[in-house]
Amino acid sequence: MLADATDCDLAVVGAGFTGLWTAYLAKQRRPDADIVVLEARRCAAAASGRNGGFCDASLTHGFANGLARFPGEIDTLERLGLENLDAIESTVREHHIDCGFERTGMIDAATAPWQLDELTELAGAIAGHGYDAQLLDTRAMRDHLVSPTYHGGLWIRSRTAIVNPARLAWGLRRMCLEAGVRMYDGTAVTRLRREAAHMRLETVHGTVTARRVALATNADRSLLPWLRPFILPVYDYVLVTEPLTAAQLASIGWVNRQGVADSGNQFHYYRLTADSRILWGGYDAVYHYGNRVGVALEQRAQTFDKLAGHFFATFPQLAGLRFTHRWGGAIDTCSRFCAFWGTTHRGRVAYALGFTGLGVGASRFAAQVMLDLLEGRRTERTALHMVRTRPLPFPPEPLRYGVVQLTRWSLDRADRREGRRNLWLRTLDLAGLGFDS
Ligand SMILES: Cc1cc2nc3c(=O)[nH]c(=O)nc-3n(C[C@H](O)[C@H](O)[C@H](O)COP(=O)(O)OP(=O)(O)OC[C@H]3O[C@@H](n4cnc5c(N)ncnc54)[C@H](O)[C@@H]3O)c2cc1C
Secondary structure, eight states, X not given: OOOSEEEEEEEEEOOSHHHHHHHHHHHHXXXXXXXXXXXXXXXXXXXXXXXXXXXXXXXXXXXXXXXXHOXXXXXXXXXXXXXXXXXXXXXXXXTTOOSOOBOOOEEEEESSHHHHHHHHHHHHHHTTTTOOEEEEOHHHHHTTOOOTTOOEEEEEOSSEEEOOHHHHHHHHHHHHHHHTOEEESSOOEEEXXXXXXXXXXXXXXXXXXXXXXXXXXXXXXXXXXXXXXXXXXXXXXXXXXXXXXXXXXXXXXXXXXXXXXXXXXSOEEEEEXXXXXXXXXXXXXXXXXXXXXXXXXXXXXXXXXXXXXHHHHHOXXXXXXXXXXXXXXXXXXXXXXXXXXEEETTTTEEEEEOOTTOXXXXXXXXXXXXXXXXXXXXXXXXXXXXXXXXXXXXXXXXXXXXXXXXXXXXXXXXXXXXXXXXXXXXXHHHHTOOOOO
16 A cells, blocks of 8 residues: 655556556566556456456457447457457466466357357458358357357357456566566555646555556546546456366367357356356346446346356256356446547546456557557557547436436347347447447
8 A cells, every 4th residue: 555655657547457557568668667556456356357357359349349430440450459469478478477378269159040140240241351260050069069058159269368367467467566566555546636747646545746647447436537427337247166077067068168158139258267167257237326336236146146047048967066256347338349548637647448348358458558648659559540539428317327227128128039129229329329248
């Protein structure tokens, strides 16, 4: 905890992936820079230590969302995303981060015929964009994973790794400390203001005077009040089973260990852990009135019951398997589903947020962009339309809550009606808006 006054070249607020990569990469760029990381809780206590562990190359929450929003630069974004994932993998190997990083690829599973139609369409769209992908029919799907719910799937081979995210974050923390970054846990920044040529950050027990500031606070209440309407904190929940026996593993036939997500509007994601447990999460996306966040929201019995029911419907072979871990965390949903950036206070402060549930990989790219912006450098990254534009904000309460509930209800209905989207969802689609986890 920071308990006095200090100064530095760069103050990073938040010690999740975005903050950790920012601090580490800033040291790579300027080894003599004095860098401080201020974290309200402890490193990786929020989304970075609580997520599903899918480290994806996509910077845009998937190819389809990227193509729809940034058609003119989709191939650049795809290339930068793949380079970013490769760089994460090399960092993990070079620094011996023991985080179970496995480049398994990902299967999008169809649990209804309309989902297979959509996956077939996606397979057509990604063809010619450098993807190594294979469409799987019901029988071919059984060679990868066995469930009575499957109608097929799309296996994208090299663009996703599975990882233990908390261990990855702790590895990055170690690298930061070894590089000389000063890290303070239990140090919430309560106020940010300009003071002559510097920025002053007030924390609960101390102050920091910094030449530059990087805000990496994700779904938490932003220190920049005007940024708050751009983010909906949406709670997402995860269960983890006890380790599977060899016989249980054989019964589901998950030989290639790919990450899996089913393809409804409300979807589950699941993967094997290094010790052969199944991590199973997603589906419910819970928004609390007024952008409420807090530790008390990280457990939700009714969601855990629902997730368990869906798990055994997917894998009836595993009846009787116990869940040993359950948790939730807040996702920083924005209306374009992928990160956005900006600077304020004459370029002294940069921010990156809005990953909307796909930030494990993209956070490293976001950190590079923040550093480019803080250095005032024009790079391939800062020239991107994606980086230069912001999503639309969400409406104020009570309208915001109503809009979220109507959208959730409509998505649930679409899943029950062969994917048919009602007028409300079609209007959101037309406006390029939406709600996703
Ligand atoms: C349940 C769940 C499952 C997910 N699954 C996946 C997945 O499989 N793949 C994927 O790519 N993404 C996934 N995500 C999203 C991913 O975890 C995030 O996009 C990513 O971790 C964002 O990292 P971050 O550093 O920006 O945010 P965080 O990890 O949330 O870090 C922000 C930090 O800032 C700190 N902070 C906030 N305000 C202040 C302040 N005023 N002062 C000091 N510190 C402050 C917080 O305490 C927090 O530690 C999931 C998220 C959740 C919750």
